Amino acid sequence: MAFIMLSKMLSITRKRDRFYLLCGTGLLCFASFGTPTYADSFPNALSKAIEHSNSLAASQAREEEADAAVSEARASFLPSLAARFSYGHRSSKTRAGGTTVSRSAKPYSYGLTGTLALFRGGQHVHGLKSAKFAAQAASLDRFDKEQEVVLEAVDAYLGVLRDRKIVALRQENLRALDGIRNGQEVRFRLGEGTRTDIALARDRNELARAELISANGQLRASELTYEKMTGEKASYLILPRGMNRLLPRTAAEVRDRTEQNNPKIKSAIARSQSAAYAAKAKFGEALPSIDLTASYDWDHDTIGGSDREEAGYIGVNVSIPLFAPKTYAGYRKSKAISRALDLEARDATLGVMFAADIAWAAYLTERDRLVALKNRVQAARDAEYGINREFKGGERDVTDLLDARTRVVLAQVDYAFAEYDRHYSAYVLLATIGSLGANDVAMLQ
Numbered sequence: 001m002a003f004i005m006l007s008k009m010l011s012i013t014r015k016r017d018r019f020y021l022l023c024g025t026g027l028l029c030f031a032s033f034g035t036p037t038y039a040d041s042f043p044n045a046l047s048k049a050i051e052h053s054n055s056l057a058a059s060q061a062r063e064e065e066a067d068a069a070v071s072e073a074r075a076s077f078l079p080s081l082a083a084r085f086s087y088g089h090r091s092s093k094t095r096a097g098g099t100t101v102s103r104s105a106k107p108y109s110y111g112l113t114g115t116l117a118l119f120r121g122g123q124h125v126h127g128l129k130s131a132k133f134a135a136q137a138a139s140l141d142r143f144d145k146e147q148e149v150v151l152e153a154v155d156a157y158l159g160v161l162r163d164r165k166i167v168a169l170r171q172e173n174l175r176a177l178d179g180i181r182n183g184q185e186v187r188f189r190l191g192e193g194t195r196t197d198i199a200l201a202r203d204r205n206e207l208a209r210a211e212l213i214s215a216n217g218q219l220r221a222s223e224l225t226y227e228k229m230t231g232e233k234a235s236y237l238i239l240p241r242g243m244n245r246l247l248p249r250t251a252a253e254v255r256d257r258t259e260q261n262n263p264k265i266k267s268a269i270a271r272s273q274s275a276a277y278a279a280k281a282k283f284g285e286a287l288p289s290i291d292l293t294a295s296y297d298w299d300h301d302t303i304g305g306s307d308r309e310e311a312g313y314i315g316v317n318v319s320i321p322l323f324a325p326k327t328y329a330g331y332r333k334s335k336a337i338s339r340a341l342d343l344e345a346r347d348a349t350l351g352v353m354f355a356a357d358i359a360w361a362a363y364l365t366e367r368d369r370l371v372a373l374k375n376r377v378q379a380a381r382d383a384e385y386g387i388n389r390e391f392k393g394g395e396r397d398v399t400d401l402l403d404a405r406t407r408v409v410l411a412q413v414d415y416a417f418a419e420y421d422r423h424y425s426a427y428v429l430l431a432t433i434g435s436l437g438a439n440d441v442a443m444l445q
Contacts, residue, residue: 041238042157042238042239042240042241042444043240043441043442043444045153045157045230045237046150046154046157046441046444047438047441048153048230048231048232049152049153049156049229049230050146050149050150050153050438050441051231052229052231053145053149053229055145055149056142056145056146059141059142059145059146060142062138062141062142063135063138063141063142066131066134066135066138066139067135067138069131069134069135070128070131070132072131073124073127073130073132074128076123076124077117077128079114079115079116080114080115080116081113081114082113082115083110083111083112083113084109084110084111084112084113085109085110086109086110087106087107088106088107088108089106090104090105090106090107091103091105092104106301107299107300108300108301109297109299109300110298111296111298112295112296113293113294113295114293114294114295115291116291116292116293117289117290117291118290118291118292118316119288119289119290120284120287120290121283121284121285121286121287121288121289122283122284122287123281123284123285124281126277126278126280126281127277127278127281129273129277130274130275130277130278130281132274133270133271133273133274133277134271134274136266136270137267137270137271137274140263140264140266140267140270141263141267143263143437144264144267146437146438147263147431147434147436147437149229150427150436150437150441151427152229153229153230154423154424155424156225156226156228156229156230157226157237157240158420158423158424159222159225159226159420160222160226160234161237161239161420162222162416162417162419163215163218163219163222164219164237166215166218166219166413166416167212167215167216167219169409169412169416170208170211170212170215170413173208173211173212173405173409174205174208174209176405177204177205177402177405178205180398180401180405181198181201181202181205183201184197184198184200184398185198197397200398200399200402201398204405204406208409222234239423240423240444241444243426243427243430243444246430246435246440246444247363247426247430248360248429248433251357251360254356254357254359254360254429255353255356255357257433257434257435258352258353258356258433258434259349259353260434261433261434261435262352262356262432262433262434263434264348264352265348265349265352268341268345268348269345269349271344271345272341272342272344272345275334275338275341276338276342278334278337279331279335279337279338282327282331282334283331283334285324285327285330285331286321286327286328286331287321288318288320288321289319290316290317290318291319292314292315292316292317293313293314293315293316293317294312294313294314294315295312295313295314296310296311296312296313297310299311352432356429356432359425359428359429359432360429362425362428362429363425363428363429365425366421366422366425367422369418369421369422370415370418370419370421373411373415373418374415376411376414377408377412377415379411380407380408380410380411381408383404384405384407384408387400387404388401388404
């Protein structure tokens with residue numbers, strides 16, 4: 001009779017566990033893959049992060065500064081025009097034969113002067129090229145910062161998804177362990193179990209409760225990080241789509257796209273070229289300069305007798321530096337800077353290409369690892385199912401039952417972390433090949 005009652009109660013417990021399992025699975029799917037109409041889409045979240053980033057705004061301001069420097073360099077080719085005006089009072093006294101003659105006047109004058117640089121030793125030409133490459137480098141730096149902000153937002157977004165999934169798994173595990181503990185208490189009351197079995201079940205149960213508390217704390221931290229990045233609280237998030245369209249297919253494609261599109265490489269090269277032209281512009285200061293100057297002046301109320309004088313001038317001014325030690329020292333300094341930046345550009349290229357190889361290898365590793373861990377989850381579930389059946393037949397004890405449950409939740413949590421790592425490694429790869437800017441984000445539906 002006791003055996004029949006125990007079988008019925010265990011059957012009820014198993015049904016309740018299956019119910020909790022279904023509820024937990026449904027909650028997990030909703031948290032990870034649900035797509036309600038009020039969900040915060042992945043591109044929208046990344047766009048918010050871009051708009052909310054002060055560091056990116058600072059990079060944009062530096063880009064504007066570099067663009068203004070290009071306009072300033074272009075202006076050096078244009079003539080300059082200046083106007084002048086003067087007004088004053090003059091008085092004089094002349095004594096002749098005991099007679100004093102006083103004269104006074106209020107002269108004023110005005111005029112225009114125009115100057116056009118005909119030759120400045122290549123300073124203007126090379127200065128403009130230097131400014132253009134500097135502006136290109138600033139634009140690439142802004143794009144690099146944009147990718148950095150997007151990657152941080154990806155980390156925050158995926159972190160919330162991962163931690164919500166882990167919280168759901170921990171809740172499911174706690175409910176399952178509650179069922180095991182209750183079952184042991186029933187078996188003890190029926191004389192089929194011991195207090196030790198109950199204590200073992202309680203031990204795992206309290207551990208699961210502590211792990212759930214820890215998971216909730218980690219989720220809160222991830223949500224705060226997301227709020228810091230986007231300026232808004234995390235709502236219902238959905239996994240991104242469309243990433244595979246942007247990913248490279250081979251290692252050779254990774255290297256080609258990295259060399260062509262990586263902003264760090266292109267920025268370092270542009271900065272090196274800017275410094276090279278800046279050195280040439282500095283050398284131009286030691287060369288002769290030729291300016292065309294034209295002016296026209298009007299003078300009124302002169303004391304000399306005429307009330308008005310007009311004078312015009314047009315000519316060429318030539319200046320030849322004979323001794324300019326400061327210019328020579330500045331040129332040597334510019335050449336040294338140019339050589340240093342050229343070496344840094346080569347080093348940046350090697351470093352980024354090496355990082356691209358690592359990013360590709362990491363992506364492949366996480367992709368294959370995810371498949372293995374998915375199989376592990378299924379194996380752990382199969383083992384738990386078999387141990388449950390053997391426990392009912394008396395072939396297993398409660399420790400085996402608890403160990404099976406622990407293996408399942410550990411496999412599920414490891415899979416959740418691996419899923420995050422696989423997605424994040426893909427976005428690191430996209431950033432490395434220069435395909436994680438604001439325009440690329442729109443494709444990640």
